[in-house]
Amino acid sequence: MVSQPIHKTALVTGGNKxxxxxxxxxxxxxxxxxxxxxxxxxxxRMAVESLSAESLSAEGKPxxxxxxxxxxxESIKAAASSVAQIAGSLNVLVxxxxxxxxxxxxxLTVPREVLTQAMNTNAFSPLRMTQAFLPFLEKADxxxxxxxxxxxxxxxxxxxxxxxxxxxxxxxxxxxILLADSLRPxxxxxxxxxxxxxxxxxxxxxxxxxxxxxxxxxxWLATAAGMAESGNFFRDRTQQPY
Ligand code: NAP
Numbered sequence: 001m002v003s004q005p006i007h008k009t010a011l012v013t014g015g016n017k018x019x020x021x022x023x024x025x026x027x028x029x030x031x032x033x034x035x036x037x038x039x040x041x042x043x044x045r046m047a048v049e050s051l052s053a054e055s056l057s058a059e060g061k062p063x064x065x066x067x068x069x070x071x072x073x074e075s076i077k078a079a080a081s082s083v084a085q086i087a088g089s090l091n092v093l094v095x096x097x098x099x100x101x102x103x104x105x106x107x108l109t110v111p112r113e114v115l116t117q118a119m120n121t122n123a124f125s126p127l128r129m130t131q132a133f134l135p136f137l138e139k140a141d142x143x144x145x146x147x148x149x150x151x152x153x154x155x156x157x158x159x160x161x162x163x164x165x166x167x168x169x170x171x172x173x174x175x176x177i178l179l180a181d182s183l184r185p186x187x188x189x190x191x192x193x194x195x196x197x198x199x200x201x202x203x204x205x206x207x208x209x210x211x212x213x214x215x216x217x218x219x220w221l222a223t224a225a226g227m228a229e230s231g232n233f234f235r236d237r238t239q240q241p242y
């Protein structure tokens with residue numbers, strides 16, 4: 001009897017550009033069926049088209065677009081039902097979408113709206129996404145949640161000059177620990193990672209890393225890490241202190 005290839009599925013938020021796009025590419029190259037989630041349908045469509053010129057899944061399929069604003073619970077619900085219509089399970093959820101809204105403020109001046117926006121997008125959205133996609137993760141083989149955090153979220157890396165971003169990534173790291181503990185009995189691994197300083201719209205032109213280099217640890221966690229690594233923080237495929 002010929003055994004059927006096992007196709008794994010992954011969903012990457014903020015997949016239309018930057019590190020998220022490179023993670024989609026890396027996961028397609030690793031044989032995953034990829035849901036590229038983008039909040040702007042046109043941007044998402046363009047990303048899917050440009051990806052399919054470069055990378056396809058193991059079955060030769062392009063990434064599929066899911067329109068998703070991670071800061072909007074209704075949008076998350078709609079995205080979950082779109083995924084449900086196509087795939088019964090999800091092996092990997094990559095919470096990559098993020099914002100860096102601290103221009104011109106520091107810890108002494110940052111206004112509430114900026115704090116709220118950063119916390120909502122960078123910390124609460126990955127948590128709400130994990131809650132919403134839990135039924136699909138529970139049905140998958142070796143399910144994983146990968147939270148794209150930052151060195152600014154490590155206790156030694158928080159910066160008064162990027163206050164809302166640092167606090168939001170610190171909170172995301174905390175959510176990673178709590179989710180990993182809660183999901184361990186279900187066999188679902190949860191990781192946080194820093195991609196390094198990456199040349200993207202967020203990282204700017206002076207950053208030393210390419211998006212592909214920034215995506216490398218996420219692809220490694222998706223393909224090679226297991227339950228033993230769950231709950232930990234990584235950079236360059238190496239565990240780091242929170
Ligand atoms: P980027 O180029 O600015 O891309 C950010 C992505 O997040 C975009 O696709 C953006 O969508 C999406 N996004 C933002 N808010 C969203 C929302 N509410 N709903 C859905 N998507 C949303 O940034 P990047 O450098 O690739 O960053 C990706 C992740 O890596 C972020 O979590 C960031 O904090 C982290 N990181 C980056 C660096 C770095 O040096 N670049 C360093 C450490 C950590 P739109 O295109 O629609 O805006």
